[in-house]
Amino acid sequence: MNNRSGNQHSATQDTKQGAISPRKLMTALLAPLFMALMAISVVNVALTPIAASLVASNSQAQWIVSGYALAFGVPLVAAGRIGDATGRRRMFIIGVGLFTLGSLLSALAPSIAVLIAARVLQGFGAGLFNPQTTGIIQQNFQGQARARAYGMFGTTVAVATVFGPMMGGFLIQLFGEALGWRLMFLINVPIGLATMFFSLRWIPADQPTTKNTRKQLDLxxxxxxxxxxxxxxxxxxxxxxxxxxxxxxxxxxxxxxxxxxxxxxxxxxxxxxxxMLDIDMVRDPAFRNGILIVTLYFLGNTSVWLIVPIYAQTHLGMSALGAAALTIPSSLISAFAAPWAGRHVLGMGRSIVIWGFAISIVSIAATMLAITPVENGQISVWVLAATLFGLGIGSGMVISPNQTLTLASVSPEISGTAGGVLSLGQRMGTAIGTATIPSIMFALVEGGFHWNVGATAAFGAILTTLTIGLAITIADRRRETTTLQRTKLEGQPEPGQPIGVGVHSA
Structure with a gap:
């Protein structure tokens, strides 16, 4: 990996702390990302024991989830811009510090009001450091190394999304309802402190990457x-x-x-x-389409991991741990699919994302066909774990390659801001999907239909969402192919560039 500019460092460049290992750098970046994403889903299986422990109403308990989600999404773009202008490592450590403090206060919360406030602080910290992660990756990696880094990023996103309920159910079952939910938050504290310490050693110190100076800083x-x-x-x-x-x-x-x-x-x-946000960046077809793709994919994909536990627990009577176990095969395969996709995205371009959508759609369709036989007792509920297996493959082939291709279309100087926009698309998709798609299932069940009808309809909505995402991806692949043909007429692209996507150097 080569230096990108005079004021930027590569992941292997010598610094005051010594040689920086790419593996250590990614560990420092992805550990808090895993915690932040897991913190979204881990409380889904703990709301009932939390409400009982703190004597909270259902609406108050819901704000444990809502407060975090709002605080996570609101600062994303602004935090990316501040990181670009003043230094990303500083903003990263501040964000991790606030997230860790919020985790500690959540674990020790004596009342529901304190817990909600602590969750807001936790989410705000996550919103500060999340866009710095993509900015630091763009700054320190190029070509195939960057694609591999985003493969690891995609693995973290996929695994954290489904690992949260599993860990929450395990801690509650092992330590009981009164203590288990507090340990869900407390476990983040030593990880957060270690991340802050190693970030100073493993993340290269950076200087502002914009034309702003300390005396003339314009945010x-x-x-x-x-x-x-x-x-x-x-x-x-x-x-x-x-x-x-x-x-x-x-x-x-x-x-x-x-x-x-x-x-x-x-x-x-x-x-x-x-x-704060250059609108011309959003107008770029590669970037704009990438935002639409990730928003639609998260809108459908994250809804699955809410519908399945609800259906398994509320209707089929499974335990929280058993319901979460249905997601394990998908989680495990996504951990292998994302790095594989990272190794091949530079050669395949958007076509790898097309295959990811297609496999996800087949997986959702198979799940729809399996629900009624599961309801009738004709097949085991564990068949759902098999049908959802393909969704893990699909997520690995969509999330990290889309990240690589989308951010390759912007200059590394503003990659923190771009990463904030991309993360906001994920949060928007998650919020809209988890609010609207499960409500389809609940509305049909409350209207007198059987659970299998409600669940099938909800999965049908997910199928529709993913199909729209596939159509946009196919259209962007055509744009990519046209760009590639034009590039070949003008001269061969530089080695390591994604197909049809121009990479800007700082």
Whole structure:
């Protein structure tokens, strides 16, 4: 790996701390990412014991989930911009520190109010360090090494999503309901402290990668504030999951603020000032399509891991641990699929993402066909673990390759901001999917239909979402192929570049 510019370091460059190992660098980056993503799903199996322990209502318990989700999503883009402008390692360590403090306060919370506040702090910390992860990867890796790094990133995302409920169910079963949920949060504290220590040793110290200086730092405060409030307003109706009309009025207000934000950023750039988010970056077809692809995939994929435990526990009477165990095969195969996809994405381009969507769609269709026989006792419920196996393969072939190809279309100088936008797409997809798709199942069951009908309909909605994502990916592959043909006419691309995607050097 070569140096990218005078003020940037490669992952193997000598620093004051000594030679930086790429493996150590990725360990420092991915350990807190795993904790942050696992913290989203780990409480799903613990809400009932938490509510009993802290004497909380169902609506209060729901804010344990909602508060974290909102606080995670709101600062993503702004945090990426601040990291780009002032140094990513600093922002990364600050974020990990806040997440660790939030974890400790959550474990020791004496009341539901303190727990909700601690979860908000935990989510805010995750929102600060998450975009720095992609920015640091873009800054320190190139070519095939970067693709492998995003393969590891994809493995972390896939495994954390389904490992959370498993770990939560295991701790509650082993230590009891009163102590088990507290240990779910406490386990993050030593990991977070170790991450902060090793980040200083294993993550190269970076300098600002924009034209801002300390004396003339321009972070576009109006743009940052508007984007944060718009994100909060758009996410709120989905994480709150209420039916009051005023909640959806908040969504309309968020969309109006987003419209204002776009026009403000255009004006800010026209005045020769650095916008928080360069709208031209979002207009780039590779980047725009990548955001749509990841949003749609997370909208459908993450909903699966909510529907399956609910169906298995509430209707089939399985334990929390048993229901979570249904996800183990998919989790394990995704840990192998993502690195494999990382090794091949530079040669295959978007076609590998197409195959990932196709395998995911087949997996969801097979699950739909299996639900009624499971309901009738004709086949074992563990068949669902087999049908969902393909979803693990698909997620490994979609998430990390899409990350590689999407971020390859932007300059490393603004990769933290771009990573924040990409992460926001994931959070938006997760919030919308987990709010709307399970509600289809609940609405049909409450309307008098059998559970198998409700579950099949919910999986049908997931199938539709993934099919739309596949169509967008196919369209982007055509754009990619056209770009490749044009590039060949103009001259061979540099070795290691993704097919049809231009890589900008800092």
């Amino acid at each position: 576009d405060p109006i743009g940052m504030t508007t984007m944060a409030v718009a994100t909060l307003a758009i996410l709120f109706p989905f994480v709150q999951r209420g039916s009051n009309p005023w909640i959806w009025a908040v969504l309309l207000g968020g969309l109006a603020l987003l419209w204002f934000f776009v026009h403000w950023e255009k004006r800010y750039k026209a005045r020769k000032r650095p916008p």
